[in-house]
Each structure stands twice: as structure tokens, then as C-alpha cells.
Amino acid sequence: MKLIIAAIKPFKLEEVREALTTIGVRGMMVTEIKGFGSQSGHTEIYRGAEYAVNFVPKVRLEIVVTDSLADQVVETIRTTARTDKIGDGKIFVLDVEQAVRVRTGETNDDAL
Amino acid sequence: MKLIIAAIKPFKLEEVREALTTIGVRGMMVTEIKGFGSQSGHTEIYRGAEYAVNFVPKVRLEIVVTDSLADQVVETIRTTARTDKIGDGKIFVLDVEQAVRVRTGETNDDAL
Amino acid sequence: MKLIIAAIKPFKLEEVREALTTIGVRGMMVTEIKGFGSQSGHTEIYRGAEYAVNFVPKVRLEIVVTDSLADQVVETIRTTARTDKIGDGKIFVLDVEQAVRVRTGETNDDAL
Amino acid sequence: MKNLMKLSGLAALGALAGLPAAAQDAATAAAAPLAPYTFEQSVNNGDVAWMSISTILVLLMTVPGLALFYGGLVRTKNMLSVLTQVFAICAIVAIIWVTYGYSLAFTYGGSLDTFVGGFSKAFLAGVDVNSKVATFTNGVYLPEFTFIAFQMTFACITPALIVGAFAERIKFSALMVFIVLWVTLIYFPMAHMVWWWGGPDFLAQEQTAKLIAEAAGDTAAAEAAAANLAANGLLWNWGALDFAGGTVVHINAGVAGLVGCIVLGKRVGYGKESMAPHSLTMTMIGASLLFVGWFGFNAGSNLESNAITALAIVNTFVAACAGGVAWMFIEWAMKGKPSLLGLVSGVVAGLVAVTPAAGFAGPMGSVVLGLVAGAVCFLFVAYVKNALGLDDSLDVFGVHGIGGIIGAIATGILVNPALGGAGIPDYLSQPGTLQVAEYVASTAIMAQIKAVLFTLVFSGVGSFILYKLVDMTIGLRVKQDVEREGLDLAEHGERAYSS
Amino acid sequence: MKNLMKLSGLAALGALAGLPAAAQDAATAAAAPLAPYTFEQSVNNGDVAWMSISTILVLLMTVPGLALFYGGLVRTKNMLSVLTQVFAICAIVAIIWVTYGYSLAFTYGGSLDTFVGGFSKAFLAGVDVNSKVATFTNGVYLPEFTFIAFQMTFACITPALIVGAFAERIKFSALMVFIVLWVTLIYFPMAHMVWWWGGPDFLAQEQTAKLIAEAAGDTAAAEAAAANLAANGLLWNWGALDFAGGTVVHINAGVAGLVGCIVLGKRVGYGKESMAPHSLTMTMIGASLLFVGWFGFNAGSNLESNAITALAIVNTFVAACAGGVAWMFIEWAMKGKPSLLGLVSGVVAGLVAVTPAAGFAGPMGSVVLGLVAGAVCFLFVAYVKNALGLDDSLDVFGVHGIGGIIGAIATGILVNPALGGAGIPDYLSQPGTLQVAEYVASTAIMAQIKAVLFTLVFSGVGSFILYKLVDMTIGLRVKQDVEREGLDLAEHGERAYSS
Amino acid sequence: MKNLMKLSGLAALGALAGLPAAAQDAATAAAAPLAPYTFEQSVNNGDVAWMSISTILVLLMTVPGLALFYGGLVRTKNMLSVLTQVFAICAIVAIIWVTYGYSLAFTYGGSLDTFVGGFSKAFLAGVDVNSKVATFTNGVYLPEFTFIAFQMTFACITPALIVGAFAERIKFSALMVFIVLWVTLIYFPMAHMVWWWGGPDFLAQEQTAKLIAEAAGDTAAAEAAAANLAANGLLWNWGALDFAGGTVVHINAGVAGLVGCIVLGKRVGYGKESMAPHSLTMTMIGASLLFVGWFGFNAGSNLESNAITALAIVNTFVAACAGGVAWMFIEWAMKGKPSLLGLVSGVVAGLVAVTPAAGFAGPMGSVVLGLVAGAVCFLFVAYVKNALGLDDSLDVFGVHGIGGIIGAIATGILVNPALGGAGIPDYLSQPGTLQVAEYVASTAIMAQIKAVLFTLVFSGVGSFILYKLVDMTIGLRVKQDVEREGLDLAEHGERAYSS
Numbered sequence A, B, C: 001m002k003l004i005i006a007a008i009k010p011f012k013l014e015e016v017r018e019a020l021t022t023i024g025v026r027g028m029m030v031t032e033i034k035g036f037g038s039q040s041g042h043t044e045i046y047r048g049a050e051y052a053v054n055f056v057p058k059v060r061l062e063i064v065v066t067d068s069l070a071d072q073v074v075e076t077i078r079t080t081a082r083t084d085k086i087g088d089g090k091i092f093v094l095d096v097e098q099a100v101r102v103r104t105g106e107t108n109d110d111a112l
Numbered sequence D, E, F: 001m002k003n004l005m006k007l008s009g010l011a012a013l014g015a016l017a018g019l020p021a022a023a024q025d026a027a028t029a030a031a032a033p034l035a036p037y038t039f040e041q042s043v044n045n046g047d048v049a050w051m052s053i054s055t056i057l058v059l060l061m062t063v064p065g066l067a068l069f070y071g072g073l074v075r076t077k078n079m080l081s082v083l084t085q086v087f088a089i090c091a092i093v094a095i096i097w098v099t100y101g102y103s104l105a106f107t108y109g110g111s112l113d114t115f116v117g118g119f120s121k122a123f124l125a126g127v128d129v130n131s132k133v134a135t136f137t138n139g140v141y142l143p144e145f146t147f148i149a150f151q152m153t154f155a156c157i158t159p160a161l162i163v164g165a166f167a168e169r170i171k172f173s174a175l176m177v178f179i180v181l182w183v184t185l186i187y188f189p190m191a192h193m194v195w196w197w198g199g200p201d202f203l204a205q206e207q208t209a210k211l212i213a214e215a216a217g218d219t220a221a222a223e224a225a226a227a228n229l230a231a232n233g234l235l236w237n238w239g240a241l242d243f244a245g246g247t248v249v250h251i252n253a254g255v256a257g258l259v260g261c262i263v264l265g266k267r268v269g270y271g272k273e274s275m276a277p278h279s280l281t282m283t284m285i286g287a288s289l290l291f292v293g294w295f296g297f298n299a300g301s302n303l304e305s306n307a308i309t310a311l312a313i314v315n316t317f318v319a320a321c322a323g324g325v326a327w328m329f330i331e332w333a334m335k336g337k338p339s340l341l342g343l344v345s346g347v348v349a350g351l352v353a354v355t356p357a358a359g360f361a362g363p364m365g366s367v368v369l370g371l372v373a374g375a376v377c378f379l380f381v382a383y384v385k386n387a388l389g390l391d392d393s394l395d396v397f398g399v400h401g402i403g404g405i406i407g408a409i410a411t412g413i414l415v416n417p418a419l420g421g422a423g424i425p426d427y428l429s430q431p432g433t434l435q436v437a438e439y440v441a442s443t444a445i446m447a448q449i450k451a452v453l454f455t456l457v458f459s460g461v462g463s464f465i466l467y468k469l470v471d472m473t474i475g476l477r478v479k480q481d482v483e484r485e486g487l488d489l490a491e492h493g494e495r496a497y498s499s
């Protein structure tokens, strides 16, 4: 199994989720994060005090899928999250050794 | 060392944390996330505009433990977080190559 | 490539980010988390009802870098985030199999 | 008792406490031949302005004041349920008020008049811009609409106070039904029993008529006048003092809350999960608006804009502050830290306690009253409540019940002119003027204790029956899953906060 | 029409509806020789107190009331943009008001007087602490500064209402320019057309003069007096009743909002992304403050502190509650759950609807009005709006437009004394006193419909032209990227919430 | 000076500025034989209503107004500390006020009378519902309780203003001790020096007595009367104008804040970590409530409900708006974006500046004053403050200090009738009536500058000594760890927001 971690633009979340559902992904974890990358942040000014905020709001997806589905997931995210503007995000793939479904105790591919 | 990632129901957090402490886990990272899975979300209506919210609030635990403790941790989470209702959550295990404690510089098993 | 996960004290975030930029890190994901570890939490009292809060606010960094940069990143975080007080944090290193930049489709080291 | 034109008024003034004295004085006065008492009804625009703003202030206490005070204390997932409950109660009760509530509280109730009014002003029948009601000064009147509006806000806030006791677990539909029953069967009668009286001119007229009849040896007429003089609410006739609603509002709601939290049972996870307030900021805003609005409540209950209004403002202000300071320091001493929640809870406790005393006590008496209320309410909430195992979620009984009882009894003490109090009013010994009756501690305090006990029993038993009724029919409590998910989503289909 | 000293007043009272009757009665009265009408101008401190607080209450409606009501409904990223828009509009319009706005609305406009005033009081020239304006009672006056301040708040809140319609997508600079144009070319004329009249004493004086001239056969003088009697705003002369601004404020702003949301187009992601309110807590606070402040708006429009003030308070209170209850229950029935947002939206709808009727309807009529407004606005917002594909972000038209139209027309019905209404005022049949004119349903209702239609067209067309003008010059809408990032950061350089 | 029955009043009116003119006129008037001046004390319910609501409005400014304005600007972890500080100060000072504060500020102080009052009304001894105080009109009085309550709110808010300067780093216990000392030794004397005077009737009585004595050649009596005429506070006698507290409240608190932030030093992480406001929404609510409440502050300071009240309302309104508009546009020009925080800061700056001028300036003068204050305060806060390296966390000096100084000096200019001002009041030239004294720019402005300088030095030096005292005994500042964790948890054991 693979853990696919992706940082994408927040407004793309629904679209990506739907696309992934279509190809058979049945679960994921979504976290609101602050992203740092080439996309530059912004400056805020409060009564003359300027703060450069180097972070940009992103959404981070974590999806564990069977090895066979992994490439398709990466591809789907890549095409769906894409806007061709800087800051579209990154996808990382890690290996997962084990998976368990709490409710049933099923493991690995059955647990997904 | 293993990194154990678990998505559980929020109100189970305290119970799981305590159970893990009992078996010797000495640290973890907890994140509030939006979970997507077979547990269905809910619908919100604001002045007639309906929004289907497909995400369910979950809590995500990340625990790095020695290889020897890993199975026990998975087992403890599984039994403690369980309510036998849909959406109880998932547990994933990944391999960790290195661990460092910032304060002391200790590494690997000593750092946990 | 390696995924470096670090839990640090929130007020150290800017310093660490800057230090990492200096050594060539070009991106990361930052999450606000609740940390559990040897640093003890605090007690809150509301009209006589006491709640022991076992979690401490931490910031979690995830940085994917080339294998060659990994050690330097770990070292940089370790020295910058350090205050020599309990709760300074932990650093974990995992192996990453694949990386993709959404915007361009570049992969692996090129994607970072 | 035909043709009895009662002039409704507010705030128990224990007119009858002056009766024995009146008898004597009247005897002397009767030496000179007595003319029937006549009076003009004059309306002062300044009074109307003050009562209008007082009405608005009491509404401000309810929405958003009370709603935020309570809402801030629940968990995020139940925020909207509290806000909706408070606001919906306010809206529904307002409509009930003009429909039949005002009539039940403030009209002559026939054979039941001791306990409740009748339906003669249902749908505000007969009330128009020329209708007037008495204040506490002879000859000074208010447009009846002003009085209706002011009293409406009291009817709206009282039931809303109760919801704090069983917050985070009641079914919305059940609550709505309960509240309609409760205001009808508990609140309107209580208001009638405490606040229904003839007004200064009516009393002067009947008292004079009685003296004339007695002098003329016309026993029938004397008895008719005496009956008119006694045609007040039950607690009013007991001589219980309640300037702005210590019994009717606070003890009443406090007890109803206590019974409610017992009947519904504890929240799921109580004592195990953290139930920390989701936004003390909101609670602070709510407490502040309660503080601000309470001046309308207490000083508005004077019905006029004069020096007694000013006294009630000073009393309300310092009692609130004293309550806050007492709670804060005692908490600091006993729990190690002075908390904002403690401070504002103490402020509310002080406000509750000074409510029945606002126009009767002196400023220094009010400071002491506030200090006592802040300290005792703290001790109850921080220790006794837990010892009793009560899950009164937002301490309705601990603050309104306990604070109300302290205030009601203290009013009987602090009204004493020797302690800087304003004294017990007496409209009868010299008809047409307001005199201060001689202060007899035992009488004054006993009247207060009697009123408190009556309220505890009446509201306690009555509320219990209503809860059970609703529970047996539609069920009071939500399912456990709903309680875990939060009432906002399950009951109202909304979330308080999104991004 | 030289030397015409107009006394400005507020709230269309349809004085001229009484004209035919007046002619008859006057004929009889003229039998006795008539003396020219003279009067004193007395100011009552109670009235001043009430109008001062009413002014403050309407400001409270705007900031923070309306700002929060709207702000809570947008997404986090646009929160500050809404708050800034509302507050900045309030600030800029206040300055415009004292500069030339008051003058355009409340002075004699020469040949354009039917439509708009002149510049004679620009920079408040000639106004000092001795200047007075008429109320609705003969002989009762207010300091002109009081009237200026009160009316200023109306000028401030009306344009601020509009921003809800195109929230989350308008350019701040464009909005500022649009608003300056809009108040100048739409609002001040509307206020003049509806509220510019001579006042009770001026009417009495001219009517008496006319009768005397007619009796003396002096046609020139009679015509001059008749001209003075007719020197009111257009809608006033139509006999349209608008107690507190149903047409001038609510329909006016509602239509401008409708046109605005159409001209600007839908928000990016509309119908696809969730645009759930970021904080219903804030919306509830805002709605509550609107409720609380609305008493200043409606009952303050009485300009005096008397029984009609009290009637307006009761009407406003129960119509608001009825609106909330109606929306809540109908939503419960049709969508399955009673939501807080529904409840408070209904409260606002009820408030909007009762605005023109506040001093004319009776309490029971106001309850019915509130129920109807709550239900119809719900149906519009929940069904019709979507069917029409409108992205009126915060339902400015659905609540203020629709509610305003319902209220305006209903006022023509509920004013009927047979329905408990106060009747149509008539200052002319017995100069120097206020009489109730005979109620003729068709006349009364037609006048209201005419006023509504005029407002829809005038404001609709006028606003459209102004939007286009601004769009073609500086552009109304922000770039898509800015819209995605949120206006707070992009337009104002701030975030609403940090940690 | 036995039996001197001083009638306390409010707002420096520089009565003595009229003295030379008075002497002359009096000489003429003395030709006709003078009778001793007698007067009645009449209380108007409308005035009482207005002052009651003004009192409530100033409380609203403090809690929740100021608390939220400040609280929104700090980081989440310090939110409750700010709310608690403001609320606790309000509560404690209120109790001090009725205990001895009112007496120190508003009674005759014997040999120290120029600087401070005495203890004759400690515990409000001798004050009851029949006690009255003078207003600014001969013969018009207020219940003393009304005046006590109104002035109490001023005493409560002034020290609370200071906490913004050293927010996020002061120890709660130290702050409480400091505040008790500060109000006692700085605030009460300042209030006495600026606002302690005899009132219109007292002045008329003594002036008449003096003239009679002089005419009769009774030098002793004339000197006694002259002494009574001069028995006012120091700054009052200088002829300094301060309608609602520019010196006593704003400059006083501003300077105390400045000294405080210097003594305590900068926050940990200042200039490195982001210290962005945690909720500009709260700051906006707070600013709005300050705006709304400020009408009670400024127009309430008129003590009566009349045309000057209305003038003060208009002035306060437009100066606030002008301040906001100025700050917003200048920030837009110089920093690229118009921010909400800028807008509301400007509004507060405008309000501060108009405080001493509220009843003296004309509306157009107030617009200009607001514009200047908004612009100058912006420049100070955005540039000068940083250049000086001050960590005045919430810009207490930048807004209240600077704004207060601008307003105080401008009052001396704008009071000029030639600029639309109301003119300098003169109670002496024609005893029993209020005249306008001839305006001499140099005299008027110098009196203002003197008052400003005195306040800067008195408050600056006095506060410095008190800070040092507290620092040396209990220590002013929390530990660095506590500062990092946040004061909420460490000092109060609570968090502002949970889930």
C-alpha cells in the first residue's frame, strides 16, 4: 500500500475528492495547513506594523491506497488540482507497511 | 522505528491517549482533520442553499515507536477507539528511518 | 528523497523556516498540532470544574528533500529549534518513493 | 366588585404593610370631614423615554446578551442550539404575551384574582393609545402600551434563563412546548401574584372611600372598599417586596432550571470529557450586555425617571461590581487564579441579588449584598453543586436561584432606613401621598422568606409536572448520537463557524 | 412662494388624504369668523432624550449591527471587507450629510421641490442651537440638530444595506464612488419626495389662511396658501404612508441591491463551492442589534416620546417576533429543521415589513404582518431566488425588497381603524388639531402601490445607470484571483482572525 | 468659607474667563439696586432619562466596548487577560468610587481644594434621593445619584484605557494595585482640578452677593464672596475648557500608558514575531460600541437633554467619521491599502479629539478636527512610534494621548463663534443667565495649552512614581515563559476559545 500525501489549493479540494472517488478511492484524511514554497505569501499591515506572511493556505490530503491504484491516484490529483499557476502543489508517495480498519479489524488492502 | 498514523473519532481521543500511555507510549502528535470515508457526512442548509458536507471531523494521531512496540500500539488503538459503528477509523503503519530529540540530540529509540 | 517530520515549539517556526531556506530547502508543509510528550500540559478551571489538558501546542513541519540534503535539514532544525527546555520537539525521517509537482508534472528531485 | 377599574403597576411595594398605622392616622384625619379622592392622569415624556429605553435594554439582555452569555459556555457544536433556543423563546413568548399573557398577568382575575388574571385584555382588547397605567407616584401615569412592552421583555427573558440548566441535551421541539406551558401556567400567575395591585391613586381612592364610609357608618360601602384594597396578587398582599423581579424572574427560573437538569439527567461524557466553554469572549460580551441591560430591568422597574431611578442605577452598578470582585478574589484565594469567567459570573450573581432590592436598598447596602452574593454563589457552584452531582450546565440555579434567594431575603433587611434603605412604602396612611412605613425587621424579613418559599414550591412542583408531561409525550432529550455530534447540526442543520 | 418657511418633519402622514373632508368641514367651520393661526414652538427634554437615544440606536444598527449580520454570512476571507464597507459607508455618508445631504433632503428645492431640496443649508448654514423643526404634534418642536442627527443615521444605514447583495466580489474603491453617487442622486431625492412636508403648524397656518382668503374672496391669497399646502415631496402628496422608511430605506436599498447583484454577476464558485456563513454567531449578534436598534428607527420616527412611540415599540417588537416564528416554522416544515439563520432572517423580515406601518397599525395587525413577511420572504429566498438564478449574496432584495413591499402595501390596509389601526392622520379639517380621516381602502392601498412602483422604478433605473457608470470607469468587480484569495487580504491587507 | 454649599457640576466651562467683562457690566448693572440672588432647584424627568442612558452608554463603552477593542488586537493567548483587566478595573473602581472616590473628586477639599476634594461624602454620606447637583443652566438640577452614577463611569473607563499600553505582559496582581493607587492619587485629583466648580446658581448667588457687598462698601463680605467664586479646581480657574474629559480622561490615560510601556519594556519577540491582532472582528465590535457609547460620554456631559446635547451628538458623530475617513484615506495613499483597523482607529482618534470640544465647536469645526486627528494619529502610530522604538501595544498614547492633545488645543480655537463655535460661557456678567464671553484667541488657546502641559507633567510624573513603586514591591512584569505561553492560561487558568 502507498500513502499519497498531496498539498493542493484549498478551492480544488471538492473537485479532487470527487475525481478520486470516481477512480475508486474510498477514504482520505484532509488537513488545513500552511504551505511554504515558491508561491510567495503576502504582507499584512496593522497600524503601520508590517508582517510578511510567508505561508499560503493549502490543503493536505493523505490517501492510503493499494499499490495498484497509487499511480492512478497521483495522476488524478495532478490533473485535477492543476491550474497552471504557481503554488498548485506537490504530491509525495510513501510506502505503507500495514493498514487496519478499527471497526472490523480488517487489515491491509481490505482495510482501505 | 515505526510511524503509526491513526484516524479516530474525536471523543475517543482521551481514552486512546490514556491506553497508549499505559503501554509505554511517551509521545504523539495530534491533528484535527476532516475525514472522508464510508461514514457519510451531513447536509447543511443556509437560507435554502444546501451544502452536502462529505467530511466528518476526525482526530489523527501520529506516534513513532520502536519496532517492538508497534504491534501493541496498533492493537491498543484498535480496541480502544472501537465503537462498532461506521467511521471508527483506520490505522496505518510506516517505517521510520531516523528519529532525533531536539533538546538532547539523542537519536532513534533513545529519542522516543 | 526523504520526508522529514518535525514537531517544534510554535514560536520557533519563523527562525527554523529561515534557517532551512538558507540551506536550500524550498518548500514545506506546516500544521498546528497538539503535542503529547514529557512536557506537561496545564490545568484549566471553569466555575470549579477542573480540566487537565495533557496536550501542548506544537507546530509540525513536513519537508521533503533530496537524500543528500536530509541530514543537513535534520541538523539545522535540531540546532535552531533548540531552547534546552523540555518540549523542544522531535524530528523523524521517512523514505519517500516519489514526488510530483502538480503544476509542471516534474517528478522526484526536480519536483522539490 | 363590579366596575373595579384596576390600574396595573409594577414591583411589590408592600402597600399593606402600612395598614395598621394607616388605621390610626386615618382615625385622626377622619376628624376633619373627608372628601372623595380625585386625581388627574398625567403622562411625562421623560418617563416614556426612560421606559422605552428600559424596554429596549431588557431586550438587549435577552438577545444577544443572555444568548451569548450562555452560548459562549457551551461547546462549539452546541452554540447555535443555545442561541436559537433563547431567541425562539423570546419570539414565541412575545406573541403569547400580546395574545393572552399580558391579560393573564395584569387584569382582574375574578374569583381567581389572588392567583391569576383573566382574559379581558386578550389580544390587547380595549387597549389603545389613550389607555394608561399607574406608576408609583400619585397622578403619574404611563401609556399602557409602554407598560405592555416593558413587561413583555420580562416575560421573554425569564423562560430563556432556564435553558442554561439543561443546555447541550434538550430536544428543540420539546423545549418549545415546555416553554409555552411554563409561561402560561407558572410565569403569568407568578407575575400576577407579585405585581398585580391597584396603583397609588386607586388605593388612595378606595382608602378614602373606606374612611368616609366608616365615618358615615356605611359598613357595606366600607367593606366593598376594603375588598378593593385587598384585590391584589397573593404575594403582594403578603407584603413581599420585589422591586424588579427577584422572585418572579430569578428564583422562578432558577428553580425551574434546577428541576429541569435533574429530570433530564447529566450530559453524555459529563465529568469525563472536557466541556470547557467554547468562547469565553462571547460569554464576556454576553455578561457585559446583561450588565448594561440590567439597568433597564432594575431601574426601569421604577416606571418613572426620577431620583429613585438614579438610586436603582447606583445600586445595580455597585452590587454587580461587588459581586464580580467577591467571586474573583475568593476564587483567586481558593483556586489559585482569578478567572474572567469567575469575575463575570460574580457580576451576574450581584445583579441577580440586587434585583429585588434595587429601589429599596442604599448604595452601601448594595455593595454588601453584592459581596455576599458573589461569595455564596461561588461556593455553591464550585463546591456544593459538584457535591450534589448536579449537571446544571450553565449554573442557572447556582446563580439565579441562589442569588435570587439571597437578594429576596436581603431586601427585607436592607430596606431598613437605618441601613441606608429607602424604607417600606405606605400609600394608605395619608391617601394621595407616599409615606414610609415604620420598619419592623421580623415582619419585613418574614414576608420575604414566605415569598421565597412560596416561589420555590410553586415553581418547583409546577415545573416538575410540566417536564414530566412533555417527557412522556414527545420526550425531552435528544439521542446520544445527536448529543455527541452536537445539537447544531442534528437539530438545526447548521454549524456556528465555517471557514 | 417667497418667504416660505418650511418646517421639516418626518414620516409620510398623508395629510392630504384628508383634503376632501377638510373642504367640507372647513365650509361649516368657516361660518364662524376665522382668526389667523398662531403657534408657539415648545421643546420637551423628554422628546430630546428619546430622539437622542433613537439616533444612537440607529447607529448601533449600522455599526456593529448590520456589519455583523452581513459579516457573519460571508466566508472568513471576506469578513473584513464587509465590515469595512459598512463602516466606511457610514463614515463617508455622515460627512456628506452635514455637507450637502441634509440640505438636499430637507430644504425647499425651488422649482425642483417636488423631487429634491436645494443647497440653502449646505454646510448646515444657518442651523444653530436655537433652530427647531416640527414634529407631528402642533406646537411641539425638536432642536434642528436633533433632527439632523437622527436623519443622518438613516442616510448612513440605507446605502450600507445594499452591500450585502454583491458581497465578496466588489472592488472597494468602486463601491465608495458608487455610494457617493447613489446617496446624492437616489437617496436624498427619495427622502425628500417621501418626507418633505410643512409640519402640523405650517399646514394649520396655511389652511387657515386659505379659508380666510376664500371667505374674503381673495383668490390670489387663497391660491398662494394652496400652493404652500401642496409644497411637499411627490410621494407625500400622493398620500403614501411611510412611518419610518419602508420605501425610502428598504425598498430603495433592496432594489439597488438586486440590480447590483445582476450587474456584477455571480461569485466565482457560486453553486459549486460551499459558501456557508463563516460565523452564525456574528450574524446572530448582528440580527439582535438590528432588532434592538430598530426601535430607534421605527419608534424614533415618531419624533416624540408619547403613546404613539409606545405603540410603535409594541408593533415593532411583535412583528419582528412573528416574522422570526413564521420563517422558523415554515422552514421546519419544508426543509426539515428550524435553523437559527432562518429565525433571525425572519426577525429582520418582520422588522422590515413593519417599518412603514409602525405607528399606523395595531399590535394584532403587526403580528399578522410579521407572519406574512416571514413566510413570503422565506419562500422567495429559498425557492424563487434560486429559480431566478440570482446571486444576491446576503438576500438584500429577498429580505429588504420583498419585506419592504409587503410592509408598504400592508400599511395601507392595517392603518384602518376597523383593523385596530391608528387611522390616516388629517391635519387640515380642523387646523391646529390632528384628526383621523375617513378610511377608504381603495384610496389608501392605491397610494401605497403607487409609491412602491415609483420607488422600484426610480431606484432600479437610477441605480442601474450608476452601476454602469462606475463599471465603465473604474470597474466594479475584483479580479478572479483576488476573489479566490479573499478581499480581506487583497483589498485591505489584513486578516480577520489570527492566532 | 464655612457653610459653603458647593453644587457640583461637570465639564470645564471657564466661567471665569468672563470675569473682566463681568466687572464692567456689573458696574453698570449695580446702578440699579441689586437683590440677593435666589433660585429654585427643578429636576426634569427628561434630563434624568438622558443622563441615565448616558451612564449606561459609558458603561457599554467600557464593557464590552473597550475590552473588545483592545482584546481583538492582542494575540489569542492573551485575550482573556485583556478582558479581565478591563472588567476588573471597572468593578474595583466603581466600589472605590462610592467609597471615597466621588468624595475626593466632587466635594470641597478644604485647604487642598484647588487640587483635590475631601472625605465629607465618603461612603456617600449624606446623599439621598433628595440630594441634587447643578447642571449648566440656572435652576436646572439633577438627582445627585444620577450625577454620581454618570461620573462613576468616567472613573471606571479612564484607568481601563491605560492597560492597552502594556498589554500582553503585565502581572494581573501588580496591575490591580497600580490602578487602585492611580485612581486615588492621579484620577480623582485631576477630576477635581478640572470639574469642581460651584454651578450656575452658586456663581450667580456669590457674584450678586459680591456686587451688593461692594456697593455697600462691605469689603469683608465682598472678599468672602470673591473667595467663594474662586473656590474651584485649579484648571477650572485657569479657564481651561474641557467639555467631556479631554484632559482628565484621554491625555491623562494616554500619558500614563506611555510611561507604563516604557517602564515595562517591550514584549518578548517584539519586532520579530508576528503580533497580528487575533480578531479584528472583535476590535471592530469594540470600536463600534465605543462610537455608540461615546454619545453618552460627550453629550451626556451636557447634563441636560436640550439643543446643546444635540449639538454634541452631531459634533461627536461627524468628528468620529472624519477621523475614520482621514486615517483610511491617508493609509490608503501611504501604505497602499485602506484597512479596517485604520478606519476604526481613526474613528476612535476622532472621538478622542472631539471630547473636549463636543459642546463648544460647531459641526464643520468638528469635521476638520476629526480629519486632523485622524491624520496626525496615523502618522504618529505608523511612523513616529516605531522611530521612537515604543512598544505601546495598542497605541494608547498614539490615539488617546495625541488625539487628546489635538482636541484640547483645538477646543480653544473652535469654540470661537466666528468659526461656528458655541462661544465661551460666562455666568458672571449677568448673574442668573448664561452669556457668551468675548472670544480672545490668545487667552483661550493659552489656557488650553497650560491645561495640556499640566496634565502631561502631573500624570506623567505621578504615574512614573506609582509604576516604580509597584515594580519594586511586587514586580510589574510576568516571567518570559508566562509571556510566551500567554497570560490567559498562566494568570487566569482559562483559554478564550475551545472547541
Ligand SMILES: Nc1ncnc2c1ncn2[C@@H]1O[C@H](COP(=O)(O)OP(=O)(O)O)[C@@H](O)[C@H]1O
Pocket: A007, A034, A035, A036, A037, A038, A039, A040, A056, A058, A085, A086, A087, A088, A089, A090, C026, C027, C028, C029, C030, C062, C063, C064, C065, C101, C102, C103, C112
Ligand atoms: N519540499 C517540500 N516539502 C513539502 N511540501 C512542499 C515542498 N515544496 C512545496 N511543498 C508544498 O507544496 C506547495 C506548493 O509549492 P510551491 O513551491 O509554492 O508551488 P509549485 O508547486 O507550483 O512549485 C507549498 O505551499 C507546500 O505546501
Ligand SMILES: Nc1ncnc2c1ncn2[C@@H]1O[C@H](COP(=O)(O)OP(=O)(O)O)[C@@H](O)[C@H]1O
Pocket: A026, A027, A028, A029, A030, A062, A063, A064, A065, A101, A102, A103, A112, B007, B034, B035, B036, B037, B038, B039, B040, B056, B058, B085, B086, B087, B088, B089, B090
Ligand atoms: N484510504 C484511506 N486513506 C486515508 N484515510 C482513510 C482512508 N480510508 C478512511 N480513512 C480515514 O478513516 C476514517 C474512517 O473511515 P470510514 O471509511 O468512514 O469508516 P470505517 O473505518 O468504519 O470503515 C475516515 O474519516 C478517514 O479519515
Ligand SMILES: Nc1ncnc2c1ncn2[C@@H]1O[C@H](COP(=O)(O)OP(=O)(O)O)[C@@H](O)[C@H]1O
Pocket: B026, B027, B028, B029, B030, B062, B063, B064, B065, B101, B102, B103, B112, C007, C034, C035, C036, C037, C038, C039, C040, C056, C058, C085, C086, C087, C088, C089, C090
Ligand atoms: N513518540 C513520539 N511520536 C510522535 N511525536 C512525538 C513523540 N514524542 C514526542 N513527540 C512530539 O514531540 C513533542 C515534544 O516532546 P516532549 O517529550 O514533550 O519533549 P522533549 O522532546 O524535550 O523530550 C511532543 O509534544 C510531541 O508533539
